[in-house]
Amino acid sequence: MSDAEHLRRFEDQSLPLEEWNHRAHLKVAYLYLQGLPFSEALERLRSGIKSYNAAHGIMDTPTGGYHETLTQVWLQLVAATLHQFGPAESADAFFEAQTQLCDKRTPLLFFSRERLMSAEAKREFVEPDLAALPGTV
Template sequence: MTDFLPRPFVSDAEIIHLGEGLLACSLTREEWTHEAHLAACLYLLTERQDVDIDAEIAGIISRFNESLGGVNDDAGGYHDTITRVYVAGVRLFLRTHASGGLAGRVNALLESRIGRRDWPLDFYSRELLFSARARRGFVPPDRAPLPEPC
């Protein structure tokens, strides 16, 4: 996978905008980057306890994708396994980064191994991770066990 340097956030307001914008389906396609996915996830997990991430994340992201004209099917849109692996990764990250500003924690997450675009490939073969089955629902890893608390 090509290495990408993470784009850091300057303010907590940027993180709030992404988290609330995801919920309200008000973000632009250009705003919905890898960094934005992780920022919104950290925001929802730490600041929006009224949102049950495990029960609602598939609907939240699918609805957002559709608001941009996207389709959630076997070839594109919402990807359940990747989403759930990153949700678990952000929870794992928060075990050691429970306090501090949103931007600081998100930037630290993006600089960590968990924040990398290819982190799920530590646990999954490319074939399984990018399969229609993994997109439609969570599948267990085939290369290495996911770290707790996955």
């Protein structure tokens, strides 16, 4: 699927739930960062994930649904990587070259599991407790 099609299907919630995985989240982040300043990309990603979840019956629970800190961390990691290495011909090509972003455990380099999985971190962004996140600009 093309980048434009992936983004359209995310935004209109027609992307099948079984395809809404870690890589699909990252692709949306990458695509938003290609055309928007970080703050706008964050707002679009945040509202888009919440809308997608609602459309697919994904409920916010203590252990599931939207997670603010993870959303911001992944967007920051993609932005920093994009800044450092530049874009690729497609989102898939970017993530094939930047495989460190495909490991869902990467945020644990910056956060203890307890802090990252806390109710506070799910609700609002919390700063990392192990190492600083990379800067983006």
